Amino acid sequence: MYDFVTQWGPVWGTVAVIGQILGFMVVLLLSLAFLLLMDRKVWAAVQMRKGPNVVGAFGLMQSFADFLKFVLKEIIVPAGADRPLFILAPLLTFALAFITWAVIPVAPGWVISDINVGILYVFAISSLGVYGIIIGGWASNSKYPFLGAMRSAAQMVSYEVSIGFVIVAILVMAGSMNLSTVVAAQGGGFWNWHVLSLDMLPWPAFAITIPLFVIFFVSALAETNRPPFDLPEAESELVAGYQVEYSSTPYLLFMIGEYLNIVLMCALMTVLFLGGWHAPLDFPPFTWIPPVFWFAIKVVFLFFMFAMVKALVPRYRYDQLMRLGWKVFLPTSLAAVALMGGFVVYANAG
């Protein structure tokens, strides 16, 4: 990583780092605007509708129109709400969604903070994400938001456990907690990506990592409250769950935070399983495309999968959700950690 502070001196180095962070945030927000549109377009296409198509060519400017509309509306705080916490909740969701991106490597050396415990940092911050929802639901002082917050607390804590075990299994395989190192270990071709990990042969690591990838994908759906696990905001029962009382900019912050978390999960899957910035085949013309674009392509593909799941799968019942998390995913991922540990120990020994 290029260290601005040691290279440019304390003052200009700090300015440069802040500029870097702001630039990354702007890029993220702009990409998010179009990913939101893509989500709606995919959903519409599955249902044989056109989706947003009025603002700009093909509706490309729709997200910006929505943005303007959100920020120009009045902020309404319910009379019985806990005012400071009511405002704090969306800010928390928004901020937490952004700071996780600090350790995601998008290309070789393109990472804001290349810390050694990067993956744990991601996990720690994403486990905080539930607070925005709980606080928002509680501070609204209203029934539906509270029920939504309760559901979401139980759901996110349950699925975090299996996500944690999947991450541990991958860490054991990669032998490092630094995300850049994890990605760098997957170079050379798509068969070296952790989802296939054919470089571990004759140890059949792919028999573990492919199910783990599926578990991670499904758990990521649950963790980000996406359909089919969107019980915290189930429209048919809870109106909009924890967001019922929110309007205008606070709602916008919630929504941006939520979608940014989805994109983050896609990025995390890209980094952990799909080889991050590496091209699928390590020769031209694939290597002509810069690494950051490979990263973006993989993230967008996973986001497309998220959108398709939203369009195709009906909502789970709550007890089914809990059963899936605790009785199916947790034992499977725990067994995977044990097996993977054995593989790594014996592959290194033999």
Added chain:
Amino acid sequence: MMLQAAAFYILSAVAVLSAFMVVAAKNPVRAVLFLILAFFSVAGIFVILGAEFLAMILVIVYVGAVAVLFLFVVMMLDIDFAELKQGFLSYLPLGGLVALALAAMLALVGFTWTMSDTASGHLQAPMPADMTNVEALGAVLYDQYVLYFQLAGLILLVAMIGAITLTLRHRPGVRRQDVGKQVGRKRAEAVELVDVKRGEGIG
């Protein structure tokens, strides 16, 4: 170094203040939120000390899981804190005594730690220089003290099983969903085609 000192003082001040607010807050939910802030600032102090693994684990375990459950329970229970605090003055002597004893114990541990012969060596090099945080912790837990670690795990397992057996209650007459049975159902078992004669029904 100056920045590090400033960060340390800010984080410790926040930790102490929020710990005080946990006790002083009128609203139980806010008290738990202050507790979370205290956890979080302590995690920051861990990072400054170079124990980044411990810091992350503190956030993941305490903030991400334990405190969520705290919050969950506190939100569900309708506690009136003003009522709870009514006997504050009458409990003050006893509570103060407990606090004093606790502070004395902490001071005792702290002083013996800094004054013992081997302590200065530990303080200068809390872990071997050629190891990362995680490796150093792993070496201590899984190599040096593996038996104690396993025993602690066993005790926790017993506690968990005990908690489950205490609360598990099999209620008869509850219809449970058997997913395997549901998915494995064939059309022939589920649907029956009946030729119903007019005016007779199938009963």
